[in-house]
Amino acid sequence: MALTAEIYQAFEDVVGQRNISQDKGVLESYRCITSQSSAHYGPFDHKTPLPQAVIMPGSTEEVQKIIKLCNKYKIQFKASTTFWSAMGFIGSENAIQLDMRRMKGIEIDEKNMIAVVEPYAIGAVVQVEAMKVGLNCNIPGVGCSSSVVASTAGWVGFGPTSISMGVAGENMLGAEWVLPDGEVLRTGSLGAGAGWFNGEGPGPSTRSVLRGFQGTTGTMGVCTKVAIRLHPWPGPTCIPTRGQTPAYKASLPDNFKCYTLCYPSWEAWAKGAAMLHEAEIVYLGHRQFNMFGRDIKAAMLRILNDPNGQLADLEPLLQDPELKKQNELMKMDIQVVLAGMTARDIAYKEKVLDRILELCGGWKSEMMLEKDMQDYVLLYLLRLGHKNLNYTLCGSYEGNYGLSSNVFVATAVIEEASELKDKWAKTHTTIADTGGDSDMGSLSIIGGGGAMGWEFFVNFDAYDKASIQGTNDFIDETQKWMTSKGLGVDMGRWNQDIRRKDGLNFTQEEHDAMYVNAAQPLVFAYQWKVREAVNPNHLGGSYYRTLTPSKIGLA
């Protein structure tokens, strides 16, 4: 239903005429066709609902007024900034979309190694401003084009640098939060008027309620500011680059080293990863370029490093015996970056790395030691500016065999997962056939190491409906296999219980039916109570999983 003139005017009075729209053409661009991006966060081949208006607040006070109006008129809302995946979009036909683009402030507190950022401060700009004073921030796997607030307050937020910098939940300090009822909550030390430095006390410690481990994806009001921990950056104040677009390369001093480590078996790979966790020498660790697929990654790296390279070059390059050999040598690989704080430090780290490789029977890929290749990979990984090469092959991908697990558990069945995908690609033409194993992910999903974050990239064509459906079928197949192995819910199905296939929110009745038989229903009943406390009008959508307590005999 369209907003009444009175309600629209009330919103317009808050933000001004320039910052609100209900033009149909504008509203349509605030719908997510999830198969155009990574599909595992929402319905597969449907649009999210059309918002009743798009509103762009410019301050916390404006956000607060908007949310109070939403409560007054019982209108759902969702705030988003960089709109990556369906999670940022509304799930109700009676909802408005907040676009937080106008709030983009960044304050760097060099002395205390903190950045206080607003929602439209993306990873790239926070990083570039931090580097000016010798600091850096964790950029999660989503890449540097995404909002730091979104990944810090709303989602898991692990990535290549998590091994040395931790994940979003670990880096989140104080936050300013407009709750779903319109009240403003300042968390951690900020709540006690002591500044931004701590996410826990002496103020109220609501971090676990508002984000938990996975994040509540914008269903608990609007986080308008967050402080994040910054980390040492032993490099120049601006990364020098060379090369023609798109094959840009870093020109960094010798205290940075970038290697592709290769192992003879998955057992050796897992042992190497665990030793890297123990040794604490890695600045950044990610299995990155395997995302293109085991059979094509060397060819893709050649294409990416050539300003004239194109996907049309793939077929001839795949016939090159040297590249086939390189693929074989890099079959079980991972990229790492070492960063030395001093010359002695980098010498020590190199020595430890070499010893780990020796103990595991591993080696450094020679192809990836070529100067241009090394500098390309270094820039890619440090900035995550080319992160959207995720979409290069087909325009869309889905993650399957997604695991956030102990390395020994994950690697034990990786070849089986690879065979499953390879067989599907060979027998069904709906996904890209690139060699089975297209696993990629972080060396660690927690600061210091201990567990990894993995997914296989399943590339498909969002313009080809058969390709979309076939990919969906393949994720079903993967889930069956994962269930048979006791591996839990596949990444491609992580969010299937929080947005319906038609793009709308689940109703409470539907959620009750799902969670009443869950292994731990009390968790969902607890979340129901949290929601009732801060979101009495249920304006946040069904990404926050709840179970009516009476369904399991609770008051």
Place this chain on the structure above:
Amino acid sequence: MALQDFRPMQERCSNCLNCRWVPFDKLKSERFGENCPSIAYNNFMTYSARGRFQLGQTILDGDADYTETITELVHDCMACGSCDVTCKVCRYNLEPLEHNIELKVDAVEKGKTLPAQAGIMAALKQEQTMIPGSKKAQRLDWAKGIQVKDLFKDKAEVAFYPGCKYSYDPKLQKVAQAALKLLIDAGADVGIMGNADACCGGRALQMGFRAEFTERAEANIKAFNTAGVKVIVTPCSDCYHALKRQYAKLGLAIEVLHTVEYLERLIEEGKLTFTKSVNMTVTYHDPCHLGRLGEPFVPWDGTEKKIMNQVHTWSPKRPRYNGAYGIYDAPRNVLAAIPGLRLVEMDRIREYAWCCGAGGGCSQTLPEYSAWTASERITEANTTGAEAMVTACPWCEANFMGAVDEHGKSIQVFDIIELVQQAL
């Protein structure tokens, strides 16, 4: 192509939002990180290349109309191509700039235009210029007093083609005069097009008036061919792009050079030497249509081909315009050859330069927005500490002249030819 031919691209855009920023590997500051004036000014996602892909689908599906808001939004794109460059850092099969222009063409064909466009297009039809109020009869007034061949009557190897802005703008005519004199003094066998001199029509295409552009282009190609010249030299970056990239699609086979390229050649060959110092610190603004859009046209006739089941590519290999081979070094080499001159660079340069604000006809159709875009660039220029900003396009120069930065401070603006002249 028509809008429906872009359907696969519309559906394959992955909402990565790279189209809003300079290439992240080149990002130097938060303040000067955005690349697209349209979304930077208007904020709604719809104004980005991603939003336009989605809007295009909506139009095709009949889910939205060209309302007043949407009509202005469609024409608000400066056709500067910055989204095109950043999209292609990661994607090999999307053409956001072509799509943005096709949306304009679609709007124009449906009669959805901006009020100011009517006068501009009437001037093009009646007076063969896109500067309303200017007369065909006065087009060559700028060249009065210069002894030069009239290619309508005489033969020469080189056609000097100043374009509408240099021909008619009284503040800029001196640049065209200086450029022509430089060519003559260097011994070039040069002429001007005489009565056949007329607007290139490039800005008509940028505004979505494809039929009018094509009509003008075909007439000009015929005139150049009749004149029998081997090279066309233009000091205007808009004309340069039109002639080099767009006319080539329609069959123009004559070499096209921007004046800065010609001057660079003269310096390399020792035919142009400087005798005076120009003691000044300057910053250089890359015009969009000379820089990232200055790559030559490469003929291609092929089709989409899927390999490895779902990887879409092209057979044969398709030319890729991503700004890698634009004209960036020639102007910098000319500046470097001027004694005493010091060049300091802005944050956004070369293929990721910020637009001056005149692109897509916006300086004439949406002046407030255009002035804001120019102001952003002046702010960036003043941040470098330069005393002056140098450029190589009359539309850029005109848009910067009189513009002030966010603190109300202006900067001297020169065409590169003016500095060359000072050094002689």
